[in-house]
Amino acid sequence: MAQNKDHGQGIYPEIVEVTERLDEQHIFTTKTLGFLIHPNIPAPGPQSKIADVGTGTGIWLLDVAKTVPPTVQLVGFDATPSSFPSSSVPPNVSFKIQDMHRPFPDSELGTYDLVAVRFVSSAAGRGEWADTVRNLMTLLKPGGWMQWIDSCGFALYNSVPGTSRRACREIFEGLEPFRKKGEEIVIGLMMRGGGDVQREKIWEGVGLVDVHEDVFSTDRLQDPELRLRERGTRNVIVCFTGCLESLVGTEGSGWTRERIRELESEAMREIGRGVYHTLDQVCIVGRKPGGSGV
Numbered sequence: 001m002a003q004n005k006d007h008g009q010g011i012y013p014e015i016v017e018v019t020e021r022l023d024e025q026h027i028f029t030t031k032t033l034g035f036l037i038h039p040n041i042p043a044p045g046p047q048s049k050i051a052d053v054g055t056g057t058g059i060w061l062l063d064v065a066k067t068v069p070p071t072v073q074l075v076g077f078d079a080t081p082s083s084f085p086s087s088s089v090p091p092n093v094s095f096k097i098q099d100m101h102r103p104f105p106d107s108e109l110g111t112y113d114l115v116a117v118r119f120v121s122s123a124a125g126r127g128e129w130a131d132t133v134r135n136l137m138t139l140l141k142p143g144g145w146m147q148w149i150d151s152c153g154f155a156l157y158n159s160v161p162g163t164s165r166r167a168c169r170e171i172f173e174g175l176e177p178f179r180k181k182g183e184e185i186v187i188g189l190m191m192r193g194g195g196d197v198q199r200e201k202i203w204e205g206v207g208l209v210d211v212h213e214d215v216f217s218t219d220r221l222q223d224p225e226l227r228l229r230e231r232g233t234r235n236v237i238v239c240f241t242g243c244l245e246s247l248v249g250t251e252g253s254g255w256t257r258e259r260i261r262e263l264e265s266e267a268m269r270e271i272g273r274g275v276y277h278t279l280d281q282v283c284i285v286g287r288k289p290g291g292s293g294v
């Protein structure tokens with residue numbers, strides 16, 4: 001259940017549970033991109049099989065299910081079932097526990113027309129991304145497509161002169177421990193840049209063809225009614241403070257729950273005064289050679 005969390009502005013009671021935050025993030029992302037499945041990918045046919053890896057609440061998969069024939073099989077994989085939907089789902093949708101870095105069961109190999117991944121890049125270092133993509137490719141039929149959506153390039157802006165961004169910045173700076181996995185820099189949301197990753201080359205390097213990348217900024221949409229800019233900024237700050245909370249009690253982190261709550265409340269006030277963020281929403285698609293596509 002959502003609790004009413006007062007951040008001093010009385011305008012952000014909605015997003016408390018992780019599942020609700022993920023679902024709101026889904027709405028913002030889909031509006032920014034303008035598609036669930038990239039238009040370069042042929043529309044799924046009645047016999048198609050679609051995987052969503054790192055599915056979370058499965059919201060992308062469940063939305064896709066509404067747009068494809070009811071005979072299409074849709075499977076959500078996640079390392080943990082904690083966010084899997086608790087209510088009933090359509091009979092052609094199922095969820096399975098699977099770490100995307102581990103080999104998939106033989107019964108899954110070569111059976112999918114589309115493998116989609118969204119917002120899991122912080123779980124992979126740059127060096128292991130190619131191996132992860134290679135592992136996911138094993139799910140694809142010849143000619144099947146892969147779609148990976150993630151965000152990077154977080155930046156903070158003022159819309160009103162004289163407004164402090166201090167708390168929002170301190171929260172973002174605090175994510176340093178998440179920017180590396182072992183000795184490697186991660187490729188997702190927490191990183192500072194993103195332009196130097198050369199994602200298309202990595203995908204071509206593992207053997208995918210027809211590789212194409214689009215990068216949309218979250219400010220692509222001007223949508224004052226939905227307050228996407230403000231609500232999206234609140235959403236991402238709550239995501240970040242959730243990450244910081246996992247550092248509480250870690251030796252040398254210096255973070256306490258009280259400090260994080262205090263900063264979050266201050267950040268929400270800053271956003272209420274007009275501070276907002278932008279992010280690059282990256283969508284990269286590619287096809288496994290062979291076959292005749294979806």
Ligand SMILES: C[S@@+](CC[C@H](N)C(=O)[O-])C[C@H]1O[C@@H](n2cnc3c(N)ncnc32)[C@H](O)[C@@H]1O
Nearest residue numbers: 022054055056078079098099100118119120123
């Ligand atoms: C930020 S959520 C994104 C959920 C969903 N893709 C979406 O866009 O709404 C990241 C998800 O990736 C999952 N995840 C993280 N590491 C993973 C791994 N190694 N294998 C599979 N899933 C993983 C997490 O459990 C979580 O559900």
